[in-house]
Amino acid sequence: MENQQQRRKRSEGCIYRVKNSANWYIKYYSHGKYHVEATGSADKKVAEKVLKDRLAKKTLGRLIPGSSRVTFEDMEQYILDDYKTDGKRSLDRIKISLENLREYFSACRAETITTDKINIYKRERQAEDAANASINRDLSVLKRMFNLAIQAGRLSQRPYIPMLKEKNVRTGFFEASDFLALREALPAYLQPVVTFAYYTGWRKSEVLDLR
Numbered sequence: 001m002e003n004q005q006q007r008r009k010r011s012e013g014c015i016y017r018v019k020n021s022a023n024w025y026i027k028y029y030s031h032g033k034y035h036v037e038a039t040g041s042a043d044k045k046v047a048e049k050v051l052k053d054r055l056a057k058k059t060l061g062r063l064i065p066g067s068s069r070v071t072f073e074d075m076e077q078y079i080l081d082d083y084k085t086d087g088k089r090s091l092d093r094i095k096i097s098l099e100n101l102r103e104y105f106s107a108c109r110a111e112t113i114t115t116d117k118i119n120i121y122k123r124e125r126q127a128e129d130a131a132n133a134s135i136n137r138d139l140s141v142l143k144r145m146f147n148l149a150i151q152a153g154r155l156s157q158r159p160y161i162p163m164l165k166e167k168n169v170r171t172g173f174f175e176a177s178d179f180l181a182l183r184e185a186l187p188a189y190l191q192p193v194v195t196f197a198y199y200t201g202w203r204k205s206e207v208l209d210l211r
Contacts, residue, residue, distance in 0.1 A: 075145035
C-alpha cells in the first residue's frame with residue numbers, strides 16, 4: 001500500500017502516457033488546478049526531469065504554468081508591439097536584429113534558448129564576420145524580448161546573456177565647452193546634426209540615415 005509520502009508526491013505531479021502515443025506527458029498541481037504538458041519525448045527519464053524542474057520552480061515560487069509553450073515568435077511579437085505602441089523610431093533597426101536572431105532561434109521554445117545556445121549563436125555570427133558591436137545589438141534585442149515576456153507574466157526568468165567585448169570603442173569625445181565652440185564654428189545647417197550626435201552618441205552614418 002502507498003504510504004502518506006508517496007500519495008503526497010503523486011498528488012503534486014506524475015508522468016504518464018496516453019493511448020497510441022509513445023511520448024510521455026507530465027501532470028502537476030499549481031495555482032489551484034492541475035496542468036498537463038507534453039514533453040515531446042519517449043524517454044521516461046526526460047519526462048521525470050521535466051516534472052522535477054516544474055516542481056522545483058513551484059517550490060521556489062517561479063513556476064508559471066504554460067511558460068513552456070512560449071516560443072521565440074511569441075517574444076518577437078512582444079517586442080514589435082512594444083516598439084509600435086511607444087512609437088519608438090528605432091523599429092527598423094531592431095527588425096535587422098530580429099532577422100538575424102530568427103535565422104537561428106526560429107520555432108524554438110523560450111525555455112530552450114539557453115546561455116549555451118546563445119554562445120553558439122555568437123560564434124556563428126562571428127564566423128560570418130559580423131562585428132561584435134552588431135552581435136551585441138542582437139543580444140540586447142533578445143534580452144528585451146525575454147524581459148517583455150516576463151513582464152507579461154508568460155515567463156519567470158531569462159537566461160544569462162553575456163555580451164561581447166567591442167573592439168571598435170568610440171574615442172575622442174568632446175567636453176561640453178569644446179562641443180559648443182565647434183558648433184558655433186559650423187554652418188547653420190550642420191549645427192542640428194552635430195547637436196543630435198553629441199547628445200545621443202550616435203555615429204555619423206546612423207545620424208545621417210535617420211528619417
